[in-house]
Amino acid sequence: MMTEDLKKEFGKVGVLFGGRSAEREVSLMSGKGVFAALQSKGVDAHPFDPAERSLAELAAEKFDRVFIALHGRFGEDGTLQGALEQLGIPYTGPGVMASSIAMDKVMTKRIWLACGLPTPKFLVLDSHSSTVEQLREVPDELGLPLMLKAPHEGSTIGIAKVAGYSDMQDGFALCAKYDEVVLAEQFVAGRELTVPVLAEGRNARALPGD
Numbered sequence: 001m002m003t004e005d006l007k008k009e010f011g012k013v014g015v016l017f018g019g020r021s022a023e024r025e026v027s028l029m030s031g032k033g034v035f036a037a038l039q040s041k042g043v044d045a046h047p048f049d050p051a052e053r054s055l056a057e058l059a060a061e062k063f064d065r066v067f068i069a070l071h072g073r074f075g076e077d078g079t080l081q082g083a084l085e086q087l088g089i090p091y092t093g094p095g096v097m098a099s100s101i102a103m104d105k106v107m108t109k110r111i112w113l114a115c116g117l118p119t120p121k122f123l124v125l126d127s128h129s130s131t132v133e134q135l136r137e138v139p140d141e142l143g144l145p146l147m148l149k150a151p152h153e154g155s156t157i158g159i160a161k162v163a164g165y166s167d168m169q170d171g172f173a174l175c176a177k178y179d180e181v182v183l184a185e186q187f188v189a190g191r192e193l194t195v196p197v198l199a200e201g202r203n204a205r206a207l208p209g210d
Helices: 003-012 024-040 055-059 079-088 096-103 106-112 132-142 165-176
Strands: 012-016 046-047 064-069 122-126 147-150 159-163 181-186
Touching: 003 159, 012 024, 024 046, 055 079, 064 165, 079 096, 096 106, 106 122, 106 181, 122 132, 122 165, 132 147, 132 165, 132 181, 147 165
Parallel strands: 012 046, 012 064
Antiparallel strands: 122 181, 147 159, 147 181
């Protein structure tokens, strides 16, 4: 009975995973787990990899809703969310604007500052024009150790911890491969938490965890 109820409630569900970002392999693992879990509960779930199939094919599937298990660009940055909005397909996770902002570490930090929220001190470095002399000035400004990050990547892709001046150039080169700019950030020791937020408005619930 539970299986039939779920099929009726959720209809045909597309599980979107894989994609074209640098985090493809992580997404494949996540998506396969989600797909298996939904099937085990009797949900009429179907896998869909946007790297291998087009938006026209997505529309032709006539999904009642989709579960987004994509990571990184084209999956978490508002691009896909905008396409799904145009197609009229309900989807999991935040909307276009929230996805776009949250995927950009630099923009997110600037919004936090504008709202008076604390965030580690940072600098934004151009991936193509930053000179060796400019890189040497970063530790003087932010202190050591410091972090270098590709602002639009996740899953620890395009990230480097700089312990000394001699690490700056290699760390910068690593991060610059993934983005037009590199975020240099003051290092703050502490626990790393993941905080999903379920629902929205007054019904929103934060579920922090390691």
